[in-house]
Amino acid sequence: MKKKVAFYTLGCKLNFSETSTIARSFVDEGFDRVDFAEAADMYVINTCSVTENADKRFKSIVKQAQKKNPDAFVAAVGCYAQLKPEELAAVDGVDLVLGATEKFKITDYINDLSKNDFGEVHSCEIEDADFYVGSYAIGDRTRAFLKVQDGCDYKCTYCTIPLARGISRSDTLENVLKNATEISAKNIKEIVLTGVNIGDYGKGEFGNKKHQHTFLDLVKALDTVDGIHRLRISSIEPNLLKNETIDFVSKSNSFVPHFHIPLQSGSDTILKLMRRRYLTNLYIDRVAKIKEVMPHACIGVDVIVGFPGETDEHFLETYHFLNELNISYLHVFTYSERDNTVAAEMDNVVPKNVRAKRSKMLRGLSVKKRRAFYESQLGSTRTVLFESENKEGYINGFTENYVKVKAPWNPELVNTLHTITLTEIDEDGLVRFDFVKTEVVV
Structure with a gap:
């Protein structure tokens, strides 16, 4: 019988791409890849360390794996595994922890998949990566x-x-x-x-x-x-x-015509404290340039709230900066202290309840910005690529400029491109449309 391996990925698109490469190495070694929700002989968790939340989720994911198969071999790889390998190795049920250089050689570190009494760590100095x-x-x-x-x-x-x-x-x-x-x-x-x-x-x-x-x-x-x-x-x-x-x-x-451009703060004072490599004027120029040559372009923005030293005035500076900027949506991150960073030692820490309030305000602004962008696209003709999931009787897709649309579920639409005219915004904020022509041949 072939051994079964399952994967769980936390964090960014980069992590997902790396999980796929690691998974292909297991298939090459004769494993069957199965869904994480299934019973498997081995579970591999690709970790993230960008937010405090990702750290906390790790333990619950290990427990999920153990419920499916208490005897399964559990390995942790990725960013959190590089930064805090001993912490992960101490989690009950974890057998193997691999750092930045070792994760792509994971099949070299497994033998008969016998459980270890303690998590085994193989982690490099980051200079070796x-x-x-x-x-x-x-x-x-x-x-x-x-x-x-x-x-x-x-x-x-x-x-x-x-x-x-x-x-x-x-x-x-x-x-x-x-x-x-x-x-x-x-x-x-x-x-x-x-x-x-x-x-x-x-x-x-x-x-x-x-x-x-x-x-x-x-x-x-x-x-x-x-x-x-x-x-x-x-x-x-x-x-x-x-x-x-x-x-x-x-x-x-x-x-x-879709760009995602991190800003992090609309206050030059905070940008300097963050040691970002630009100030707000440069950001304004980038947005203006995009809109000059692609007026219909979608522009997404990353922003961090509650950074040490961010006063109410600094936050309002960010809020008004984003409100006036011709952007389409926000990804809002609430600042969380990370070990071994300069910011974690800074004074003027923003209380967590204030961070949460500011985050809520910017998420509300993001809803407003996305709605305004979608409204600006009504009546235009775009190309939509339909996705593969049946979501409560509907199929979703994205236009080239990242407008999310919906249509009644039809499996024949999956992974097809169509020319459409955007007509109206539905109650759930997604856009309805009329088909202009059948699948586009590009």
């Missing part, structure tokens, strides 16, 4: 997450990612194009580019710090790959999103 492993994940049969870069050289005062993932380094252009071609051959319609700091692409190729290629080189090369219908840039730092890239996307064959 100086090589690159390419990966991609195919999620719901309609899109794939393609990893192009890993690690970060930035020293933002709140962030543990450089400690968990090491220096900035990139895949070779040749390998990215090979992976993109493999994905397109599987009839996947959309590729989302992922990494820790993808605008830094090119650094660390071939194991050195020299930029062999730029992010613009990458974008131009991917745009020529046959069979890719859509390419989406997941998240890119405002100081690394150059006007040349924006101009190219506006005329591209495959890249869609």
